[in-house]
Amino acid sequence: MTAGAEGTDIRFMNEALRLAESGRFRVEPNPVVGAIIVRGESCIGTGFHAAYGADHAEVVALREAGGEARGATLYVTLEPCAHRGKTPPCVEAVLASGIRRVVYGANDPNPRTAGRGPEILRAAGLEVCSGVLAAEAAALNPGVEVHLRGDLPWTIAKWAMTLDGKIADVAGGSRSISGAEAHRLVHDVRGAVDAVAVGIGTVLADDPLLTARGVELRRRATRVVLDTRLRIPMGGRLVATAREWSTVVIAGQQAPPEHEQRLVEAGCRVVRFREEGGRLPLVAVFRRLRSEGMERILLEGGGEIHAAAFSAGVVRQVMAFVAPVLLGGRTAPTPLQGDGFRRIADPVRLGWSTFRSVGPDLLVEGYVQHSESGAVAPQ
Numbered sequence: 001m002t003a004g005a006e007g008t009d010i011r012f013m014n015e016a017l018r019l020a021e022s023g024r025f026r027v028e029p030n031p032v033v034g035a036i037i038v039r040g041e042s043c044i045g046t047g048f049h050a051a052y053g054a055d056h057a058e059v060v061a062l063r064e065a066g067g068e069a070r071g072a073t074l075y076v077t078l079e080p081c082a083h084r085g086k087t088p089p090c091v092e093a094v095l096a097s098g099i100r101r102v103v104y105g106a107n108d109p110n111p112r113t114a115g116r117g118p119e120i121l122r123a124a125g126l127e128v129c130s131g132v133l134a135a136e137a138a139a140l141n142p143g144v145e146v147h148l149r150g151d152l153p154w155t156i157a158k159w160a161m162t163l164d165g166k167i168a169d170v171a172g173g174s175r176s177i178s179g180a181e182a183h184r185l186v187h188d189v190r191g192a193v194d195a196v197a198v199g200i201g202t203v204l205a206d207d208p209l210l211t212a213r214g215v216e217l218r219r220r221a222t223r224v225v226l227d228t229r230l231r232i233p234m235g236g237r238l239v240a241t242a243r244e245w246s247t248v249v250i251a252g253q254q255a256p257p258e259h260e261q262r263l264v265e266a267g268c269r270v271v272r273f274r275e276e277g278g279r280l281p282l283v284a285v286f287r288r289l290r291s292e293g294m295e296r297i298l299l300e301g302g303g304e305i306h307a308a309a310f311s312a313g314v315v316r317q318v319m320a321f322v323a324p325v326l327l328g329g330r331t332a333p334t335p336l337q338g339d340g341f342r343r344i345a346d347p348v349r350l351g352w353s354t355f356r357s358v359g360p361d362l363l364v365e366g367y368v369q370h371s372e373s374g375a376v377a378p379q
Helices: 003-023 057-069 090-097 116-123 134-138 144-149 180-190 200-206 257-265 282-291 303-312
Strands: 034-039 042-048 073-078 101-106 127-129 154-162 195-199 222-226 247-252 269-273 296-299 317-323 350-358 361-368
Touching: 003 034, 003 042, 003 057, 003 073, 003 101, 003 134, 034 057, 042 057, 057 073, 057 090, 090 116, 101 116, 101 134, 116 127, 154 180, 154 303, 180 317, 180 350, 180 361, 195 200, 195 303, 200 222, 200 303, 222 282, 257 269, 269 282, 282 303, 296 303
Parallel strands: 073 101, 101 127, 154 296, 154 317, 195 222, 195 296, 222 247, 247 269
Antiparallel strands: 034 042, 034 073, 317 361, 350 361
């Protein structure tokens, strides 16, 4: 490769890296990916992976380029995939488009497809150049490789809180903390995950429906209630709609069997686990959920479940809305209840944090820093 070509490749790969960031916090556990199609020195198509389960970056860019893609160069931050997941293999779209040359940054961290895409493209006669800004491209996706090697779902802990850190008032009321724009965004995320999970405290306080409403429904999320003693009300909205919307209640072994029978008759599925110290074993619970195809879970609390989930190391991502209001109250609940992390030197830390306005609220998003084993990393 000539020095001039190398400089061109780096320039366009840098643009693809910037594009990839547009999908952050919306695609995980899939990697964020950016793609650009170039003819000569002109960009004729761009794309990024915008949502979990949506088209991959290459497909979006090829669609924009249309027939002009024939004979052009594709720049993509991650090697084109060769396996069928929620979408068809990207190599099929690349081959059909007539692209002449493919330049990619990082290797795919998924062992079942790593290297296969470039092999297929080379075998078909395309020129393939790998490793352009490889370190920068690999750094786009912290935690994805650890997630692929593990057996836990990608769990997003979401909450809305006041400026003084309260998720409800002293009486438990929480319905008006965040604004309409935040509510819509939460419904949009619900419509893109495999499951929405809450603790029984939230169910008893709010009688939630936990469905995605008023947005595009890309996935029909299973509703999961973590309810050690089976206290979920038979007259609540979750049970009343269980025949219309998949509802799983996770209970302890000591929960009353007669209540389980009534829930099953109402359309719920009850799964029991042996308690550990009187609590549900969250690692085992979330492993079970992933084994049943719940790859991406939105955990909507409340504070006790959030605290237990962080302590167990099952949370990968945080989505926290901060409203410009103050509630106060010594006993008003906070996003993380429980015993807390005992020292200021030993908190849960977030990496890749971003901050943006959503209506009147501030949305803070970030990845929980985990060790290679998947547990919350010590500081």
